[in-house]
Amino acid sequence: MNIGIVGLGLIGGSLGLDLRGLGYQVLGVSRHPGTCQRAIERGAVDEASVDLTLLAAADVVFVCTPIAAIAFTVKQLIPHLSPGAIITDVGSVKTAVVEEVAPLWQNFVGGHPMAGTTDSGIEAAFSGLFSGNPYVLTPVASTPPKAVKVVEEIVRSLTSRVYFCCPEDHDRAVAGISHLPVMVSANLIEACMGETNPMVLELAQQLASSGFRDTTRVGGGNPELGVMMARYNRDCLLKSLLSYRQNLDRLIEQIEQEDWQSLEKKLNSTQQGRSHFLKAVD
Amino acid sequence: MNIGIVGLGLIGGSLGLDLRGLGYQVLGVSRHPGTCQRAIERGAVDEASVDLTLLAAADVVFVCTPIAAIAFTVKQLIPHLSPGAIITDVGSVKTAVVEEVAPLWQNFVGGHPMAGTTDSGIEAAFSGLFSGNPYVLTPVASTPPKAVKVVEEIVRSLTSRVYFCCPEDHDRAVAGISHLPVMVSANLIEACMGETNPMVLELAQQLASSGFRDTTRVGGGNPELGVMMARYNRDCLLKSLLSYRQNLDRLIEQIEQEDWQSLEKKLNSTQQGRSHFLKAVD
Numbered sequence: 078m079n080i081g082i083v084g085l086g087l088i089g090g091s092l093g094l095d096l097r098g099l100g101y102q103v104l105g106v107s108r109h110p111g112t113c114q115r116a117i118e119r120g121a122v123d124e125a126s127v128d129l130t131l132l133a134a135a136d137v138v139f140v141c142t143p144i145a146a147i148a149f150t151v152k153q154l155i156p157h158l159s160p161g162a163i164i165t166d167v168g169s170v171k172t173a174v175v176e177e178v179a180p181l182w183q184n185f186v187g188g189h190p191m192a193g194t195t196d197s198g199i200e201a202a203f204s205g206l207f208s209g210n211p212y213v214l215t216p217v218a219s220t221p222p223k224a225v226k227v228v229e230e231i232v233r234s235l236t237s238r239v240y241f242c243c244p245e246d247h248d249r250a251v252a253g254i255s256h257l258p259v260m261v262s263a264n265l266i267e268a269c270m271g272e273t274n275p276m277v278l279e280l281a282q283q284l285a286s287s288g289f290r291d292t293t294r295v296g297g298g299n300p301e302l303g304v305m306m307a308r309y310n311r312d313c314l315l316k317s318l319l320s321y322r323q324n325l326d327r328l329i330e331q332i333e334q335e336d337w338q339s340l341e342k343k344l345n346s347t348q349q350g351r352s353h354f355l356k357a358v359d
Numbered sequence: 360m361n362i363g364i365v366g367l368g369l370i371g372g373s374l375g376l377d378l379r380g381l382g383y384q385v386l387g388v389s390r391h392p393g394t395c396q397r398a399i400e401r402g403a404v405d406e407a408s409v410d411l412t413l414l415a416a417a418d419v420v421f422v423c424t425p426i427a428a429i430a431f432t433v434k435q436l437i438p439h440l441s442p443g444a445i446i447t448d449v450g451s452v453k454t455a456v457v458e459e460v461a462p463l464w465q466n467f468v469g470g471h472p473m474a475g476t477t478d479s480g481i482e483a484a485f486s487g488l489f490s491g492n493p494y495v496l497t498p499v500a501s502t503p504p505k506a507v508k509v510v511e512e513i514v515r516s517l518t519s520r521v522y523f524c525c526p527e528d529h530d531r532a533v534a535g536i537s538h539l540p541v542m543v544s545a546n547l548i549e550a551c552m553g554e555t556n557p558m559v560l561e562l563a564q565q566l567a568s569s570g571f572r573d574t575t576r577v578g579g580g581n582p583e584l585g586v587m588m589a590r591y592n593r594d595c596l597l598k599s600l601l602s603y604r605q606n607l608d609r610l611i612e613q614i615e616q617e618d619w620q621s622l623e624k625k626l627n628s629t630q631q632g633r634s635h636f637l638k639a640v641d
């Protein structure tokens with residue numbers, strides 16, 4: 078089976094490395110000739126080109142561009158595809174993507190591999206990125222079951238944990254556990270940067286250690302990706318942020334009123350609640 | 360030199376392991392006979408007792424109890440100490456502790472080793488816990504320089520990074536980089552637990568991965584410790600929380616108004632700002 082990949086960054090490149098390792102023929106397309114060259118040198122693709130015509134031979138195409146470019150890429154791609162080809166994407170938001178792309182191409186299956194590092198680009202790609210991590214597929218009523226099955230089999234071969242849901246449930250779930258953490262974490266960095274006493278600021282910078290590092294990791298990540306999350310998952314993220322702010326108001330009130338019993342109850346409940354979210358991780 | 364340790368948990372036990380390794384004679388006191396026994400078996404102390412009279416022979420005593428018990432412990436300890444003995448503590452809040460303890464004992468030096476794990480108790484103690492981590496000493500005008508020097512030398516022998524500041528600056532700095540992260544992180548868990556659609560909640564629990572895990576680590580920690588931070592560093596923490604909420608309101612406004620330019624500016628600034636806090640860690 079020939080697999081096409083458009084966008085040879087961390088995700089596209091890592092997919093290529095894994096899929097070639099599994100015996101697939103991998104055809105890669107990037108806008109940059111230098112990236113094509115490096116993808117071949119790194120063994121992430123069998124052939125690479127800046128030209129989408131390379132994908133005429135592809136049975137399945139993974140669109141691995143930033144979210145904002147997915148629909149545009151699919152439009153450019155369609156004239157070159159064989160009629161039975163299947164398209165899937167790797168965007169971290171699904172409703173907006175699926176609503177725009179599904180009407181363009183029957184054999185489209187929305188997807189979201191929940192894996193990544195703080196690095197990006199073809200040099201950051203590595204084999205095994207998806208192994209053990211969630212990979213969500215979001216078919217809709219109009220998606221042909223056969224297309225879903227083909228994508229599912231490829232994704233399972235990466236030893237990902239595969240989940241199925243509708244695009245709306247996906248976006249609501251990731252708004253809470255993935256997009257909200259980015260905003261909360263960035264906001265924490267900003268609050269700490271806002272210290273007005275220069276001596277205290279310097280001391281804080283020296284004393285910050287593992288707790289600060291972990292809590293701020295995702296808030297110190299790729300700014301463009303953060304904006305894309307907010308832009309394409311705006312309604313769900315706003316809902317999560319407003320619920321977060323409501324809890325924050327209550328927390329501040331508890332501390333203002335020295336209501337230590339309620340605060341301890343809250344911290345007990347979050348300590349226990351956290352473990353339910355990390356059963357699959359630990 | 361004889362070193363006394365009151366409270367043989369993660370911090371007290373780890374101190375004992377390191378200090379014995381460096382050749383000090385270590386005398387340990389715990390309220391629980393079983394803990395005394397285990398501390399001896401684990402090699403964290405040379406002698407242990409439930410009775411503070413053991414510390415009559417100590418030149419320096421580390422009070423490693425929870426914050427709420429520090430002043431009480433010092434009061435109980437004083438009748439048994441030799442007049443020249445030095446007391447230091449390991450509480451994560453300093454103003455409240457120093458204000459209460461400094462008038463009780465001339466040779467008192469406030470201290471805060473910024474090291475820990477999610478585990479607690481003597482079984483969690485290990486050698487090397489403090490190595491490379493910050494250790495803050497907070498002498499005040501009345502603290503004898505000789506006492507400060509003795510504590511500093513012991514702490515440097517643990518290969519900690521030693522910092523000096525006044526208790527107030529310490530509390531303001533840790534409010535931002537240590538106590539605020541706990542509250543922000545606990546609040547994130549609570550917001551995610553509050554998902555009202557059971558299917559979405561279950562999906563979120565399955566999809567939560569490294570980003571959620573890291574951002575929520577400190578918020579899922581020891582609830583009692585979280586309450587102690589809020590209780591003993593209330594004013595500084597409230598100040599940090601209010602500044603955080605102000606930033607959060609601006610963030611929500613940016614997303615509501617689709618002001619992506621301002622959001623990107625913010626995320627760029629936090630990405631760069633974070634690195635200034637982690638120079639010593641990375």
